[in-house]
Amino acid sequence: MNMDENTDIQYSWFTKKFSALAGLDLAHYKCQQMKRRIKSYMQAKGASGFADFLKMLENNPVTVVDFKNFLTINVSYFFRDTDKWDEMSNNHVPALLSRKNTLAVWSAGCSIGCEPYTFAIMFEEMRKKHPLLKYSIFATDVDLEAVAAAKAGMYAGDALKSVRPELIRKYFTADPGGKHKINGSIANNIKFSLLDLHKGRFEGKYDIIACRNVVIYFEENIKYELYGKFHSALNPGGILFLGGSEIIFKSEELGFKNISMCFYQKV
Ligand SMILES: C[S@@+](CC[C@H](N)C(=O)[O-])C[C@H]1O[C@@H](n2cnc3c(N)ncnc32)[C@H](O)[C@@H]1O
Incomplete structure (x- = not known):
């Protein structure tokens, strides 16, 4: 992955584009944790950076759903605690x-x-x-x-x-x-x-x-x-x-x- 792309500017560009694409506003989530999670997801998908990853998402609605699920983590069970x-x-x-x-x-x-x-x-x-x-x-x-x-x-x-x-x-x-x-x-x-x-x-x-x-x-x-x-x-x-x-x-x-x-x- 091109680490130079992982800048605040790139991230905020990505969050705006992603919000328009998927309706989930990442600006409300803690920046460092989100960046880390997104980076690990991008790596797993073989994306070379935010721009490349966005293209991937735009071309594949299934990946958008999967990525949203990954970000929002829905682990749960009955009578938790x-x-x-x-x-x-x-x-x-x-x-x-x-x-x-x-x-x-x-x-x-x-x-x-x-x-x-x-x-x-x-x-x-x-x-x-x-x-x-x-x-x-x-x-x-x-x-x-x-x-x-x-x-x-x-x-x-x-x-x-x-x-x-x-x-x-x-x-x-x-x-x-x-x-x-x-x-x-x-x-x-x-x-x-x-x-x-x-x-x-x-x-x-x-x-x-x-x-x-x-x-x-x-x-x-x-x-x-x-x-x-x-x-x-x-x-x-x-x-x-x-x-x-x-x-x-x-x-x-x-x-x-x-x-x-x-x-x-x-x-
Ligand atoms: C770990 S689960 C918690 C489920 C349950 N409350 C529990 O404690 O077992 C977190 C849930 O929060 C949801 N979530 C995250 N961001 C949200 C938002 N902005 N609005 C509504 N739900 C959100 C996720 O989709 C996910 O299903």
């Missing part, structure tokens, strides 16, 4: 239910659907103790393929590694190929949609917003702005649920109270 889901169902949801019976949830950056389906399974299990509990789940991602996979709701072993066997038996149907399809009774409670968190206003009011392992490559100011928008989209007392390594610095300035690791409450 099991202890946080236990905390959610033992503490935070009962606290919300002490004020109302119907909860609105948004899984922002839902990838292939494991997160919103985990919410639905958790709520179904909570019904034993909270028979009046009702819920609606809105699940969104920027990646078209991920949203399609989420809607299909078909999972292989790895996605189910943290799901208790009795829950797999209860909420999934095994197919002869060894995959598991989420049952319709669960899927019907979730509305999936394509949404870029960098664009537009957020509609609706939610009691819980989960945005986990999504902002990892976002620029700090973009993250902060996004958390502010989540704050506006939450009902008072609502919960923002983040990934294991994600912290909102000066969260109180945004109007959040950090109630425990990964959980922020709108005050």
Whole structure:
């Protein structure tokens, strides 16, 4: 690869062209990490530099989709960080239910659907103790393929590694190929949609917003702005649920109270 091409100017030229081509604005993502990731992808594809790579993308829509998937990394699995889901169902949801019976949830950056389906399974299990509990789940991602996979709701072993066997038996149907399809009774409670968190206003009011392992490559100011928008989209007392390594610095300035690791409450 011609390393001279890997300059800030070349990179910013590429991000503009790529945004026009694929609709994903790389300027919102951390420059150094993105450059590193893009470089490794370009090397794997044998591109000699940004210009050569762009030509490749322009001539091959399949590569564009593959590259977008590579950039947005949609690894996910059910009950990711099991202890946080236990905390959610033992503490935070009962606290919300002490004020109302119907909860609105948004899984922002839902990838292939494991997160919103985990919410639905958790709520179904909570019904034993909270028979009046009702819920609606809105699940969104920027990646078209991920949203399609989420809607299909078909999972292989790895996605189910943290799901208790009795829950797999209860909420999934095994197919002869060894995959598991989420049952319709669960899927019907979730509305999936394509949404870029960098664009537009957020509609609706939610009691819980989960945005986990999504902002990892976002620029700090973009993250902060996004958390502010989540704050506006939450009902008072609502919960923002983040990934294991994600912290909102000066969260109180945004109007959040950090109630425990990964959980922020709108005050
Ligand atoms: C690692 S997955 C996280 C999935 C799930 N939240 C979890 O924790 O298992 C990150 C997801 O964020 C999505 N994502 C990245 N940038 C995004 C953006 N600008 N708008 C919406 N989703 C985005 C990716 O497409 C990917 O599916």
